[in-house]
Structure formats: structure tokens, C-alpha cells
Amino acid sequence: MEVVKETKMGFEETELRLGLPGNSGGGEGEMARKRGFSETVDLKLNLSSKESGADPNNLEKINSLQREKNLLATDPAKPPAKAQVVGWPPVRSFRKNMLAVQKSSTDQEGEKLPGGNATFVKGKMFSSFTIGNCGSHGLKDFLNESKLVDLLNGTDYVPTYEDKDGDWMLVGDVPWDMFAESCKRLRIMKGKEATGLAPRAMEKCKNRSYK
């Protein structure tokens, strides 16, 4: 898959370390990094598979992969991310574990939603990226619509979201700012599930040109 190749190249070149938080248990920083590296490279992107519900953890990793890839694309001069240092930042193991557990458990909760064949990405994860949470000198939010949509490029899935009023909308129907402010939850739906969301949702899914 093209996406996989691209990201693989990205990793080898820049030795990014991507792993879930809390991976730094013991061992040297380099060791941890290597382990993390092989973990992420071995990801199987199951988005187009027939089985119900791609692994939400994979999706989270894919999201971060995608973020990494796009970050590199926008700033090729950026130095590689540092290897994780043992015991830094100084957050107690207990707290680390509780936060990680909470994050992944809320991901899993999504599968219990009605129509549970969909993978579920908790909206809060994205809400932290909304413009406005960054300082004026901080890096701008680099998540935008095309990234969300590119993830699912060519697959049977469409990104949808639930807005403030409880309506399920197709991502891309409203301008980004409006989407970012009103989005409460994101949901990756199978194409056929998305019918009736918005007029011609299915057609949109087939016909839209992804960047």
C-alpha cells in the first residue's frame, strides 16, 4: 500500500520513534527507540480488510504516522525526534499507566457504539488540536481536512463526525473552522453506513477528489 511505503521511508530516513505513551519502562533510550521503531513498522493497515472494525490502536498509530509524515513534508529541515529518555519527563509510572489506560479504554469504548463495525476515534483527541489552544508563537495546528480524508483515500470508509447538535455529518461538508468548533466525536464509517447522512453521501464518497 502506498501509504505504508511512504511512511516506511520516512521512518528509515529520520529514525522517528513512535510508540504509545508509557513505552519507556526500562532500558536505555536507544534500545527503547529501536523497539518502538520495529513495532511501528510492523503495523498492518487493515483499513480495506473485510473484517469488522480495524484495530483502533492501529488507527491511532496510523494517525500519528500520518501526522509525522505530513510534518516531515512541511518541514524537511526539522531534526529527527529525540529518542525517549528513561524516566523523563518525570511523570510517575502510576500516572503514566492510568492516562494510557484511559486513552486506550476510551478508544475501545467506541466499539460498543451502535453500528459497532465502525472504528471509533474519540473526539477529544482531536479537540486538543483545535486552533486556539496553541500560543501565537507555537506551532500552528497542522491537522486539516485533507489529512483526515487522505487516511481513507481509496478505501471503503468515510470520515464522519457528530456535531454539537447531535447530528452525524460527513467530514468536508462544512468549512474546517466550523467543523473544528462543532465536532464532538469522529467516526470512521463504512461507506454504506454513511448513506442518509447527507444528501449524496455515497456519491460524494466515490466522486470526491482527494488531495
Add this chain to the structure above:
Amino acid sequence: MGPNPKMRKEFFDSTRSSPFPDEVLERVLSLLKSHKDRSAVSLVCKDWYNAESWSRAHVFIGNCYSVSPEIVARRFPRVKSVTLKGKPRFSDFNLVPENWGADVHPWLVVFAAKYPFLEELRLKRMAVSDESLEFLAINFPNFKVLSLLSCDGFSTDGLAAIATHCKNLTQLDIQENGIDDKSGSWLSCFPENFTSLEVLNFANLNTDVNFDALERLVSRCKSLKVLKASKSISLEHLQRLLVCAPQLIELGTGSLMPELTACQYAQLENAFSQLKNLSTLSGLWEASAPYLPLLYPACTNLTFLNLSYAFLQSHELESLLCQCPHLRRLWVLDTVGDKGLEAVGSNCPLLEELRVFPADPFDEEVVHGVTEAGFLAVSYGCRRLHYVLYFCRQMTNAAVATIVQNCPDFTHFRLCIMNPGQPDYLTNEPMDEAFGAVVRTCTKLQRLSVSGLLTDLTFEYIGQYAKNLETLSVAFAGSSDRGMQCMLEGCPKLRKLEIRDCPFGNAALLSGLEKYESMRSLWMSACNVTMNGCRLLAREMPRLNVEVMKDDGSDDSQADKVYVYRSVVGPRRDAPPCKWMKQAAVMGHQRIKIHPTMNCHPGPMHPVKVLQKQEAPGHLTCSNLLSSIIRFPISSSYVHELANNGVCLLTCLNDAYILGMAKDLKRESSGAIQTCEHGGGPVVPVLSPTRLLVVPTMKFKPEIGLRSGRTGLRWAGFSKLRNIFVVNAWEHCVSRT
């Protein structure tokens, strides 16, 4: 309980000059609560020392290896409450090897004999086993208060033992421990007639608890003031609990995951509104916006709100804060962002403590969290702020200077810029001026954690201005030895210094020789200190324990992790094996058997090999040596074996582990075993051995090791010595005559 007054009179000097009876003095001193005051009082004169000893009911031991339980019991005969701290703080961040020590069991054994009426035990960073918990539960009939913070080694079975046997328990407080959570039947172990519980904190646990048992417990314990539940307690459960316990002062909710019907929601809302006395609210796992309003009715009198496990956004936080006009302490996740902190500044004028934790501490590319703007906003609104813990990804010198101008009363300033060595992001300069401003302006500063790009200048400032500083944490900072020297020469009240990943070497370490005895401890890891530096330190300062932990695969001469602390009992006997002495080799003799360890320490047995007999008369040949011979502990039967072979086991060099053990070797009747205490007075052997086996713990130069004098070997009584065998653990041995 205690000895009768007549005995006490004889205990005291009968010709003293005190104008009033001891009982009066004791009565007066018993009103003193602070240990610092009590320490001062005990130094006035002998009478006061004695009176203070007799009247002390609570003893605080900041480092369990600085003293022994026997000494404590001898000095303070009537203690009812003990607080004990073990591992160095960096063990919380996985920097201390497992099985490092701090086992509580030896303390419990002594307390069972000397303080059978012990009521309270508070442990922090200790190794606690289920056996120890059971021992505690069974041997102390008056036991009331158990608090375990950041401990490890036990499971819910241990908690079951406490619940089963402690009939008078009032507090069970289990926080942030490494528990083996075998799930919740321990709660059912509280007997049905047990009603004395006032504090129950099991927020730590992950698996389900037996809710019915919990509900019954809560409803029959009418004095319950503090209830902190674990994540497995649902909202529905919570409602039932609150109905039983509207008198709660501190509440830790379980999961706030949305799952209620409208009717249940109303019921829970009602239950919360009954909590008129709530001053602390925590838990709030998986808190989500629709359910936060449930909490509002309970917030009116809140002084402490712990949202550090709730992924809230700024507006959610703001809505909650509007309900808490009396808030003094607030813990949040950085998901609230600078905007959320602005809300803090606007809504919490009485705020004294703020802790902002990172939701994603390890994800570097994440662009969220808080910046200097949030901190600034808080400082403008909360002028009474004196305790801050702040994790952020960017900071400026100017912002910090303004913050401390707004809030000059900081006693605890812990700033963590998460990217190591990051400069002021606007000016690209080091953060020296930020911390300079902190120490200059905040004269009451007791605790400081620094971060960001820092040169020695920061430490010059700290040494010069931080006159009240007691605890200092330094990471990825400094340019040279001078930095550490400034800290050691400057801060007169420094008690705890922890340093990691800084370019401080032996010169820096040794510049603090006079300082360390007035401190509780020093930690240095991933710095430039070598084994030789540590040896020198240990040699010069015999009342310090110098412990070195080495990492796998590191250079022999590097002292990767150094932990130095004062102690009145000398080196400890239960240190873990030196990882770097990996190659176990046999001295050409048969492996005997495994000897049990001296202390009951949960962990793998360390095989100890014993020399059986020499191969030729007058000679001990050896090809290589099993390094574990010198491990802790060596049992007396091993010693006996050595004695039978006419071998004098001597340890030299300044390895704290070995010396400690050597002192414990029992003298066998044959008298062949001697101990050599390094740094102490000369040791005169009872008999003169003919053969000497020198077992170094580190690489050392045989020529230096065998000379008399400051390196430790004493030659008195070795006149008959014919053969000296020096074995280098890394190479084949050398035989000398």
C-alpha cells in the same frame, strides 16, 4: 502502657538540676508535634533528651537506611505512629533497579517486639510484601492507620489480610502503588461487625471490587469521612454509595463514563447535592462534559479539586471552577490549555497550589498542552499561589520573571519544560535568568525543580540566593563542575539534591564532602562521576553510605547511578547484587548450595559458592572467582566453611555493600575469620591467618590495595601471612607470597 514511674525515676539521673519533675517536662514536651522542634529540644541537655524520648509518640524516618529499627526503638520507647520512607525519589521514574531494597519487613519484626501497641504506619517508596501486610495485621492489635504511597511488592491479598484482622482500623489509604491487583474480594474481608473505618482510599486499583461488600461497608461505617473509589466504580454505584455516606469530606469518584438514564442522572444529582461538607473531590476518570454538571452541587465548599485524570477542555474546566469559590488547591491535565488556565486565574482568587500534568508526556510532536501564557494568566489572578508543578513545552525567561513578581511567596517551584535542554523559545537564550528571578524573589523557597537549557549561571544564582532551599532537582543542566559546586557551597539548608544527566564529575562530587552529612541524600545519575570518585568519597566520609548502581553494558569505571546518604548504621546488608559483576566463575571447586538470604527479601536467591578445600597444602589456587561470593548476604555457614579452610576473607576497597556484610560475619571459634572495617579504627585480628584471600568488588590495582594505610587494609596481626591471593574478578587470579 509503659514502665512504671518508679522505674523511670531510676532511669533518670537522680542528681540532676532540673527544677521540676520529669512528668511535668514530659507533659510539656508532649505538646510539641514537629520533629524539627523535637530534635532541637533533645539537644538541650540530657534531661530534655530523655524527656523528649519518652514523650515522642510519632517518629518520622526520612530514609529507612539512615538508622536501624533497633536504634529507633531504643531511643523512643513509646512510639505509636511511624512514618518511613525508603527508595530515592527517582525510583518513581524507573531509575532505580528492582529489588533495590527498602523492605519494610525487618522494621515490622522489631516493632512487633518493641511497639506492640503501634497504631499508625505510613510508608512511602518501601517494598511491602503480602507477608509483611499479614504480619502487620496479626501482630498489632491496636493498629488503626495504614498508608501506602508509591510502594510496591504487594497484592490485594495483603489488603485482604489487613481487612480481616485489623479490628480497630480507621484508615486504609492505598495510593499510587505497584499493586498486583488480583481483584476485589478483599473488601468482603472486613467483618460484618466492623464499623470504625474513617478513611478508605483504593483509587489505585484497576480491577473490579465487590460492590455489595463495599456498599455494606460504607453504610455501616458511620464515621467514614474519606472515600476514594477506583475506576471500576460506576456512576450507578457511586450514587448508592453517596446515599449511604452524605457526611463525606473527601470523595474520589469512580468512572464518570456516561451511562445513566435520565432518572438515574437525577438521583445522582440529588446525591451530590447532599454532600454539604465536601472539601476534596478527585477521581473523575473518563470525565465527560455532559456529566460534569452533576458535580456542581457538591462544589460549594471545595478546597481541593483533583482533575488530573480527567481529560477536560478549557470551557469544561471553567464551568466547573465557577462552582468552586473557595478553591485552594487544583490539579489539572494540560488538555485544558492556556485558555483553561486563564479561567483558573479568573475564578480562583484563593488558589495556593496548582499542578498541571501532561496528558501526553512522551509524544514530542504533539502540539497542545500549556505554555508560558497559561502560567502567566494564573499568576495574575492567583496572588496567593505558593506551590506550583508545571509541565509545559515552552517557556521564556521574561514570563517566569513576571510570574514570580506576581507571586513572590513561592515555597515550591517545580517547572518542567519537557524537552530536555530547551532554551527560551523567544530569545533562544538559556533559562538561567528565569530561575535567577525565582531564587532572588522567592525568599521562602523550599523546593525547586529546574529544567530547560541551563548553564552554570543558574547554579551560581541558586547558591547565592536560595537560602531556604531544602530540596533541589536538576536534570540536563549545567556546563561544568562549577555548577554543582555552587549548589553545595551555597544552599545552607539543602537536604535533598537529585541530579541526572548533567556534566558534573568527581571534582563536583567531592566538593560537597562537608555538606553531605548535613543532608539526607544525594542522587547523581548519568553524570560524569567515576568509581574512583565514589571510592574517594566513601573513604573520606565513613559515615556516608555511597551506593553505586551500574547499568548494563556500561564502562567499568563509570559510576552510572550514585546514591549517597548519611547513616548511623553503616552500609546496609540487603543491597541487590552488583549487576555488572556478571560473570560467575568457580574457583575450581564444587558448587555447594544456595544459602537463604539473611533478611526476608522477596526476590531471587543469590547462589553462593563456597570454597571447599585447597588443592595443595599451603596454596590456594584459583583460576577464576565466582563474583557472587562477595554478594549479600553471606550466611554463617558459609563463613564456617571458609574458616575450615583457613581462609581469611577480607574485603577491601570502599564498596559499601561489602563492608557492611563483612562487619556481620560472625566470629567462629577457630578465629580464622576477621572483618575489616574500612575507614574505621584499625582492626586487630584475633589470630593470624596464613593465607589471605582478597576479593575485590571492583577492579583495583593490587599494589595499592595491599598496602597498608588509607586504602584500608590493616596489617597488624598478619605477621604470619605467607600467601596472599588477590583475585581480580575480571581476569585470572594473581598469586603472591
